[in-house]
Amino acid sequence: MIDQHPTSFAGIQPTPAWAFEQYESIRERLPSASARQAQPRLVDSLAPLMSEFDAFVFDAFGVLNTGPSVIPGALDRLARLQADNKTVLVLSNAATASHPALAIKYQHMGFDLDEETVISSRWLLEQHLRQTPNxxxxxxxxxxxxxxxxxxxxxxxxxxxxxxxxxxxxxxxxxxxxxxxxxxxxxxxxxxxxxxxxxxxxxxxxxxxxxxxxxxxxxxxxxxxxxxxxxxxxxxxxxFGKPFATAFEAALARLPGIDPARVLMVGDTLHTDILGGQAAGMSTLLVTRHGALQGMDIQNCIRRSGIYPDFMTPSI
Missing domain, CATH: 3.40.50.1000 (HAD superfamily/HAD-like)
Structure with a gap:
């Protein structure tokens, strides 16, 4: 099936630099950044962090996949975490597909995930609609x-x-x-x-x-x-979704007994994955090679936004 998400609008073709400026322009509508301003620790991959955390929450697009394509190494990394009895969740802002269909999509890609280990923003919306008169x-x-x-x-x-x-x-x-x-x-x-x-x-x-x-x-x-x-x-x-609190509250609710600081939020976007993870008290890892900041001066983006991840890596 041909993807029909727009790649241009009113003469604009989005680039990482353009997207960063757009996120900066709506900062007043996003959670506040933490006061932390230490430079992120650079790592070659997620491997050296596997023993440092009890649970891992992954963004999907730009970390595990880009559209229908799995990012090289992502399948093996999640499989190794699961083999080491680490809890793995995916926290995705995807809403085009129903929640069951999204879980099946990741299974077809080869990930050992299901409706309990995938949290989608559509699922968050549906929970809200069930609980609130509309x-x-x-x-x-x-x-x-x-x-x-x-x-x-x-x-x-x-x-x-x-x-x-x-x-x-x-x-x-x-x-x-x-x-x-x-x-x-x-x-x-x-x-x-x-x-x-x-x-x-x-x-x-x-x-x-x-x-x-x-x-x-x-x-x-x-x-x-x-x-x-x-x-x-x-x-x-x-x-309903990152960087807003309900998304991260839903993830932490599936990790009972684990200190949020012992949970690593892994994402490609400063203004959603990293900002929201920090606001929830999680540790954060920014992935830079495949996602929304691809090709950008990452250190400059961090300084300008004031959003400082704990760790940074090209790919997991």
Missing amino acids: PGIWGVIAPEKSQPETLPLPNNSTRTVRADVDEATLDGLDGFIFLSSEGWNETLQHRLTNSLTRRPRPVKVANPDLVAPRGDLLTLEPGYFSHLAATATGASLEF
């Missing part, structure tokens, strides 16, 4: 393959937002759930912005990422379009 009719931004009808909302309370939606239909909705940016474009963004300008309503964002690495490209994700709409309209955003 009256009214909600527009779900997602392709058909995302199975938006499986969201735990009352019957007939969702409408899928597709390419042919008009502004009158959008105006009749009481809120929006942004599951996936697949198929999203300038026309749809313009219609959504116009509708939210006329009547601001809440937007629940299942994937807070601005970009995601897919091979040699960065795709634009729901976080980018949601921030763009909120800046233009004042719409209220609610996020």
